[in-house]
Amino acid sequence: MTKISFIGLGHMGNPMANNLLKAGFDVKVFDIVPAAVQTLTSKGAKAATSLQDAATDADVIITMLQTGEQVSKTCLAEDGIFPHVKKGTLYIDSSSIDIVTTKSLHNIANTSGIKMLDAPVSGGVAGAEAGTLTLMVGGEENNFNAAKPILEKIGKKIVYAGAAGAGQAAKICNNLLLGISMIGVCEAFNLAKKLGLAPEKFYEISSNASGQCWSMTSYCPVPGIVSTAPSNQNYQPGFMAKMMLKDLRLGQHAAESVAASIPLGAEAAELYSLFVEQGFGEKDFSGIIEWLGGRKF
């Protein structure tokens, strides 16, 4: 049976590892927080005693961490993954990290005989629990094909994005656009309201016209329009503003690394930065509509 080591058992990693366990894989888990490990060993996972232990005889290793720096250390440290895996091990990084780090790790993996994929996810904690995440995957296509049966236990939609780094690129570019269009939707609704145009009426018109976008029709920042949207729960996340800021910063790094210009992306990042800095980082990212509109939560 395929032996999977899963490293990083936070809000996202925990349910993802659990879904692999439920699918019948032989799962070994590692996290620096012992309690996170226990919730999974109590369900049948093995506990790795160290990164090295997690790496040693796994067929597949999956990481779900916060930052590129964490992923880099986890892979490259003396007691990390890369120095201790078997040749031919499949390594899947599902963290959302920067392009430069992921490409650099792909290169090192390649020269070390490790089969790496970058496979960031979207869908949030709810999607992780339900196993309905979308995974955007970069790396060699035959590695993608090998990984697919495993990834299908974690997510519902597994998309091959292209060569090394293409998974991260897809997520970064999508979320760049998401951050911009969410603020655009907020500005439009705020303006409509002040002009005396009812939000429901503006929704009816614009959602059927050229203003239509996911931020409006699936995640409307005005309450009372899209029932599943966090706006109806006083902007309880959902997708925290500080996580959107993180992704927009990744967009800026990516743009800088390839000399692309993203002026609205940069401004969206700064608006989220002000919102977060002024104390609203743990609100849902659609909550910026209140701040932009000069209202209080």
Add this chain to the structure above:
Amino acid sequence: MTKISFIGLGHMGNPMANNLLKAGFDVKVFDIVPAAVQTLTSKGAKAATSLQDAATDADVIITMLQTGEQVSKTCLAEDGIFPHVKKGTLYIDSSSIDIVTTKSLHNIANTSGIKMLDAPVSGGVAGAEAGTLTLMVGGEENNFNAAKPILEKIGKKIVYAGAAGAGQAAKICNNLLLGISMIGVCEAFNLAKKLGLAPEKFYEISSNASGQCWSMTSYCPVPGIVSTAPSNQNYQPGFMAKMMLKDLRLGQHAAESVAASIPLGAEAAELYSLFVEQGFGEKDFSGIIEWLGGRKF
């Protein structure tokens, strides 16, 4: 039979008036350009000899002009519409103009016994010719109901937006969002491409995810993806960049008039302003992708 006077026979007004003619109305037309009048008299319209003549015994008057200033003069000049219409005339302004002017005209119309509607359109020249425009209508609802059978000969979708000015508000807010999301889509595609992510692949992923928007899925600024988009015709409009700039400026005026903050809207306006100022005002507004990407047309 209902007598309609149609004033302003440009690229949009001409086919709109023609559709009313085809629908069997008694149409009198006026424009300062004689040739524009002749194309319609040759199809059966009557020619008004002056604004006053157009106003005098019409049941319904429709204007389709460029600016709030033009509409204001056409209505309020001594030899303009308002001083010469019958009481109870229905006056429909389909121009896209600023909120302050339209509200002021509604007030004057109201005290003069004129039934005014603001009814800006979207759908472009193609929509005007095919009679498939969307009309967003502001004013009293019974006036809207009276106008609807006429407007249905001009457009396919006739939406009641609310009180006086709500039609302009709807168009302004929608196009504010459109301008922002188009630039967002352009930035995302430009970045994806430079990161080595194929546009088709990014489209496949993002159009099914949280980046989805009309600018991407109905009007994709990258050629080869949405067949009807101007990007496939080297950005021949379509909807000219300078017209988008006009609409974004209307958004800024509207925001200022009600003390709303629209930071991305303001930045989108400035980017279109640079694009127009550098010589690309008559390109389709999606063509800004080339300029943002440092490429040449």
Add this chain to the structure above:
Amino acid sequence: MTKISFIGLGHMGNPMANNLLKAGFDVKVFDIVPAAVQTLTSKGAKAATSLQDAATDADVIITMLQTGEQVSKTCLAEDGIFPHVKKGTLYIDSSSIDIVTTKSLHNIANTSGIKMLDAPVSGGVAGAEAGTLTLMVGGEENNFNAAKPILEKIGKKIVYAGAAGAGQAAKICNNLLLGISMIGVCEAFNLAKKLGLAPEKFYEISSNASGQCWSMTSYCPVPGIVSTAPSNQNYQPGFMAKMMLKDLRLGQHAAESVAASIPLGAEAAELYSLFVEQGFGEKDFSGIIEWLGGRKF
């Protein structure tokens, strides 16, 4: 003796009129607020009973109002200034208003035999009281020369800026730059502080280097550095944020009227708009440093 009518006796107009009175001119005053008139009649001014009365036999008329619309009405209404002045009257508008309105009034004045100057001021209430304002004057140079002896009683520095509208243009462009550079200074100090670089040290370095600007060296937004700056009085104005917003909006209107692109100006306007909308409009404009830095007043 030269008869001067002064219209608009607010925070600025009152001390300006008073300085003319102290200089020995025959001053008639008008304001819609009776109390404002009384403070000056008690010092020897005559009270005009109406705009028409203020206009009728004045040699010089000065207006100091809030908006272009007010100035327009004051000049053009049936009972306003222009219909009732003598030919050859010198009309000086010291309000800060938009370019389009001022140019339009100059044209009308010209055809009516009225000698108009636009002469906005800078220097605030303190400068108005001390008679140390700067006046930027647009209009015909011989009119400027005729007005100069009067203006020198109001301000210390009387600059001829050029043809009709040039005074407003000078003030608008200067304050556009001021708004941008103030935010720039705030961003630089906020970043320096978070990086562990003491504000005094950054001031010492940058004020002697290429970052030097008036916003830093004469009006430092960090307290304890420039003793006369409002930052030392918890951002009591000084120059209110909402007035800076007004001037930045004038900049946007001016830019739009001549198809100029001012991207940082537009963004500065939106940042002040957010600041004002969130409740800080009556703080000094340098107080935006607190808001940008995520701090509370």
Add this chain to the structure above:
Amino acid sequence: MTKISFIGLGHMGNPMANNLLKAGFDVKVFDIVPAAVQTLTSKGAKAATSLQDAATDADVIITMLQTGEQVSKTCLAEDGIFPHVKKGTLYIDSSSIDIVTTKSLHNIANTSGIKMLDAPVSGGVAGAEAGTLTLMVGGEENNFNAAKPILEKIGKKIVYAGAAGAGQAAKICNNLLLGISMIGVCEAFNLAKKLGLAPEKFYEISSNASGQCWSMTSYCPVPGIVSTAPSNQNYQPGFMAKMMLKDLRLGQHAAESVAASIPLGAEAAELYSLFVEQGFGEKDFSGIIEWLGGRKF
């Protein structure tokens, strides 16, 4: 006699090393470009055969490189500086690099018994040749005092900015402000011109008012006003736009590293990014006035 090793002999490093040579120091030089080395050996410098050779018996080591990555490698590689210097060596990095890298190097130096200073310069190639650079220095104050007699041969103004990284912080914050205020000055002059206000007149007014800043009064982007400014030489640098972009990017990194918001800084970076991407990176940074104004070089 103090033995100084100087590493990095580009446009800036070459004249800096030469000034040390002229001051009588025993200078050993290293660069990966042999020709750069030869221009200095012909003047009396010794050539280092490797980084290790440059490091081995120096009393002082100075680096003048392009990027944080280069500095990092030069210091930390197996054949780099840090593994091969004597204890107590003074290491001065005059490159302009990011805060995170410089702080990390300070930490490593500290634990290795190396006395590090960050000492970025301003003043350009002309200042490097004339020995009139400004140096902003971070690190321990006694190390600063030890370095000062050497640095005074390179620059005219040697400022102690504070603890490790404070030199880089000072330069980054200053240039952030410089980039913003230069664009602000450009926008103001472009708008003034289109409004019919002569540049000389606007300069006269604003340089004596609240718009005054170094970008205007020492480096005016309009030709014919400040004789030494690159605008008079068709924007031959001076300070290249691509170098300003680099510094603004350092500002963004710094801001991100400490959670500061710099909205105008971000927008200024994007405007320079568009300017550079569209082919003008080697123009002086003040040349952006032409691009912002829709003109051609």
